[in-house]
Amino acid sequence: MKKKPSLLERTRAYGFLLPCILIFAIFLFYPFFKTIFLSLYKTNKMGQAKLFVGIGNYMDLLTSSSFYNSLKVTLIFVVIVVVGSMAIGLLGAVLCNKAFPGIRAFSTAYALPMAIASSSAAMIFKIILHPSVGILNKLTGLNINWVSDPKYALVCVAILTAWLNSGINFLYFSAGLGNIDESIYERASVDGASPIQQFFHLTLPGLSPIMFYTLVVNIIQAFQSFGQVKILTQGGPGESTNLIVYSIYRDAFFNYRFGSAAAQSVILFVIVMILTLVMFKIEKKGVKY
């Protein structure tokens, strides 16, 4: 016969959870609800809620071409960054999966972007991309104003970000490749599969669990990109690189319009949440464990 657990035993678990819940409440739930609250107000120069406008901030945003532009450039940016950084990471990992002399130096080089702060990388790129003294124009003989021309600015910032994010992807993919059983490659070779067939039919499916994880992380990371934009373009030229996180920063800490910034945050939250939910739905079908 089992003894009925005492009150202490039954509630003990909650005691252990308490510190975690407290931290969550202070740093997550409170800011979350405060943001929703602020998004319903217009704020004064101190950022205090001053005038209740209901969904006014949202209506302003949804009728503002500048906000749709932010959404558009953010989506383009995220696509370039996610595809680019995963492709670079995967390529590097596959290349470094073979043992050969100097492999450590190559692995380190591919993983290195992970260790570079986005702001310092942006400073370096600013010099590389400078139209008259930058090395890129000097080497290619082109005369393109990379970050001041709306045609190139977004792509430049996105490629920089893709490269920065590729380091961690390289690491994930390397770990994922190490988990694929070598013997299946041997069997495939005996069956006459070409390296390309092996890659698409063995390597990629074998990587699919880690691939899914990196995809989710990369999308979220790309949405968060900020330092590069702040240093390279400040959202310009025009508004061609005004990513939504940068736009939130500008509204909140530059224009002191917290209401609008909060409303943008809420919309970004909804977008990221929907994306994540959709991805987890797809995961059930596409990922083979």
Added chain:
Amino acid sequence: MKKKVISAILAAALATGVIAGSAVSALAADADLNGTTIEFWHSMGGVNGEAMDYLVQKFNSENEYGITVNAQYQGEYDDTINKLKSAQIGNMGADLVQIYDIGTRFMIDSGWIVPMQDLIDNDGYDVSKIEPNIAAYYTVDSRLYSMPFNSSTPILYYNKDMFTAAGVAEAPTSLAGIADVAEALTGNGGAGEAISLGIYGWFFEQLLAKQGLQYVDNGNGREEAATKVVFDENGGALNILNQWKTLYDAGYAPNVGRGGDSGLTDFAAGKSAMTLGSTASLKQILKDVNGKFEVGTAYFPSVTDADQGGVSIGGASLWALNNEDAAKQAATWKFVEFLVSAESQAYWNAQTGYFPVTTDAHEEQIFKDNIAEYPQFQTAIDQLHDSAPEYAGALMSVFPEARQIVETNIENMLNGVSTPEESVAAMAKDINASIEDYNLLNE
């Protein structure tokens, strides 16, 4: 992990309220200043920061009152004013803070400050020592609200070697004049471009002042808080943009990017024959050019040669905060007085390239040596003296945002997204909306 990103975003949106202090406290006598420590926030980094640290240390070791100044670098001007807004909860902020020119209206309206005039009157300090055209910027309702400290004006830098090769004797005095000599400079002069003209809101404001026109209503925001911009009605903005676009379309002034320093690289690299920049950049430019060619300086250009106006100053000033502590307030004044003394200002000018804000600094040997070594600096002084207090420039609470709006719309015009007329209309609409919001919420 999705929560992580969201929480990061939410946290960013969470900086909140501030409660303003009030009431002017009485000033303490000199006697009980011993042991007083004051907090001083500034935005001087790099070479300028070292000069600032030197002055603070000098004051700390030499002042006879036993005052200690604790100077803290708070990042760029924007960072300092933003940190001040957050720190004013519960008076945890500074006693003296360096705020940029365009934060002036905000500081006056904030209710956190003691007007510098009160401290001046209390001490009987002779204000006439301060350069009148500098003091004019910080004077509202005939009271000096803050003490000018690091002031600069924009000037035209030009490559004398290119001008000689091109056979151009004089530096142009207007944007139209730049167009006239541009072909010669890029032809015989060997320049890649006539002028590297950075897209910078401050230049736009100066070009307006050079036309003698105002930026906002209510006496350029000086009699009362501004309610709308007037640069659209008075045609000033359109003049600037049309002329700018002419230079751009002809290839004389390509788009070199945003910000006050964006044109300097091309100039120092010997690509452009001219650039616009702050006087405070003189040292840096000479260092970058490193004797490759002779650097000339001239007055900041007007839009056309018919314009009758002057330049206004930029830079930052020192604001005394009201912390209801008489001893600290008195100590703050002693420190301010030290910073604007002839000796300190001459040193500051020689180290940084900002103006000496007081005329008596001109008598110091260190100033004379400096001007002998860098005769280009004389242009800046003459230009300042040739201006007049009525061109002191606008005051507006939403100035930082207005600058961004102006820059964005100039960029759009250069990139062919909008015509000059559309750009001016868009500037006026956006800035007016922002002023209206601000006035509604901050009565």
